[in-house]
Amino acid sequence: MAGTVEQNIMPSPIKIEEDEQQNVEAIRALKAKYGKSVIVLAHHYQRLGVHTCGDVTGDSYALCKAAASQQDAQHIIFCGVRFMVTSAATLCRPDQTVYHPDRNAGCPMADMANLPQVMRSWLELGEFTDTKKVVPVVYMNSDLDLKAFCGERGGIVCTSSNARKVFDWSFNRGEKIFFFPDEHLGRNTANAYGIARDQIILWDPHKVNGGNTAEQIINAKVILWKGYCHVHTRYTAPMIEEVRAKYPGIKIVVHPECTEDVVKVADAVGSTNFIQDYVKKMQPGDKVAIGTEVNMTHRMAVQNPDKFITPIVRSLCPNMFKISTRDLRDCLEQLDTWEPVKVDPREKYFAKLALDNMLSCAG
Ligand code: SF4
Numbered sequence: 607m608a609g610t611v612e613q614n615i616m617p618s619p620i621k622i623e624e625d626e627q628q629n630v631e632a633i634r635a636l637k638a639k640y641g642k643s644v645i646v647l648a649h650h651y652q653r654l655g656v657h658t659c660g661d662v663t664g665d666s667y668a669l670c671k672a673a674a675s676q677q678d679a680q681h682i683i684f685c686g687v688r689f690m691v692t693s694a695a696t697l698c699r700p701d702q703t704v705y706h707p708d709r710n711a712g713c714p715m716a717d718m719a720n721l722p723q724v725m726r727s728w729l730e731l732g733e734f735t736d737t738k739k740v741v742p743v744v745y746m747n748s749d750l751d752l753k754a755f756c757g758e759r760g761g762i763v764c765t766s767s768n769a770r771k772v773f774d775w776s777f778n779r780g781e782k783i784f785f786f787p788d789e790h791l792g793r794n795t796a797n798a799y800g801i802a803r804d805q806i807i808l809w810d811p812h813k814v815n816g817g818n819t820a821e822q823i824i825n826a827k828v829i830l831w832k833g834y835c836h837v838h839t840r841y842t843a844p845m846i847e848e849v850r851a852k853y854p855g856i857k858i859v860v861h862p863e864c865t866e867d868v869v870k871v872a873d874a875v876g877s878t879n880f881i882q883d884y885v886k887k888m889q890p891g892d893k894v895a896i897g898t899e900v901n902m903t904h905r906m907a908v909q910n911p912d913k914f915i916t917p918i919v920r921s922l923c924p925n926m927f928k929i930s931t932r933d934l935r936d937c938l939e940q941l942d943t944w945e946p947v948k949v950d951p952r953e954k955y956f957a958k959l960a961l962d963n964m965l966s967c968a969g
Pocket of ligand 1: 923924
């Protein structure tokens with residue numbers, strides 16, 4: 607059993623196919639030709655072949671830090687989804703260029719909040735509370751104009767790695783947090799922070815005042831946007847019970863974009879970097895079921911052949927999956943003509959304030 611993943615629910619092969627291997631070799635040759643002038647950043651949810659080609663791999667926080675600190679690289683190729691790529695383009699130096707191997711790779715959760723909705727909600731909040739005392743906190747998984755909205759109002763960007771520190775930072779500066787667009791990361795962080803249930807309210811952007819009464823808004827400490835990740839909300843508490851019944855002694859580790867019901871029954875919760883470290887620290891023969899994107903679970907099974915690693919159920923991010931080794935190879939081969947990622951200068955200025963706040967508060 608050790609070193610496998612559950613075949614009945616995850617039949618796809620966990621290896622790099624032959625044609626992909628040819629792309630991987632071509633990518634390595636191209637990278638050797640470019641030397642230090644090119645760097646490839648790859649998110650943990652990328653397919654095995656793409657992830658293998660990353661000079662830096664990690665969660666969105668780690669990759670943002672990497673983009674902000676590149677000394678030698680002139681060209682940064684980002685294998686991830688759009689919100690990560692525009693954040694990297696905001697944080698890198700003006701003389702550096704960021705490329706996205708597939709510009710169609712977006713994020714449905716990021717699309718659950720847009721600037722007009724957020725601005726209207728902010729005005730509605732202002733009818734009941736002094737918004738100077740509200741800190742806008744935007745999850746990394748958001749468009750750049752929303753990061754700019756936060757930067758302009760003294761707010762901050764949050765990731766699943768640093769959410770607790772961002773709450774500390776925010777409550778040192780204000781009385782309420784307006785958190786968007788992921789309800790669940792916000793709720794799980796607020797729960798772990800010990801905020802009373804009646805002081806956490808849900809803001810539905812399709813309803814007047816988010817669907818809340820004046821009293822609820824005045825009493826709230828954390829206001830959560832009604833958005834979610836379909837990859838992580840797929841897991842349920844009964845699924846975890848089923849896995850535990852099937853594999854006695856198995857540990858359950860999940861991502862904080864899962865619902866609070868799932869987080870409550872898990873053994874551990876954390877970002878993709880946290881999950882990776884958790885698995886690394888397990889003993890040979892240990893068993894773990896993972897509640898995050900299945901390509902990452904696949905890869906951890908390959909990298910930890912002495913442990914039993916299974917997804918709680920198979921849940922794939924179709925957008926992360928869009929980037930193939932072929933796309934990365936094309937991007938490197940056609941670097942001279944590949945369209946670089948462009949960001950609006952005003953958005954970049956204010957978004958950088960919120961991203962810099964994130965980098966400085968999390969250390
Ligand atoms: S896993 Fe969820 S939050 Fe991450 S990119 Fe995919 S849809 Fe967006």
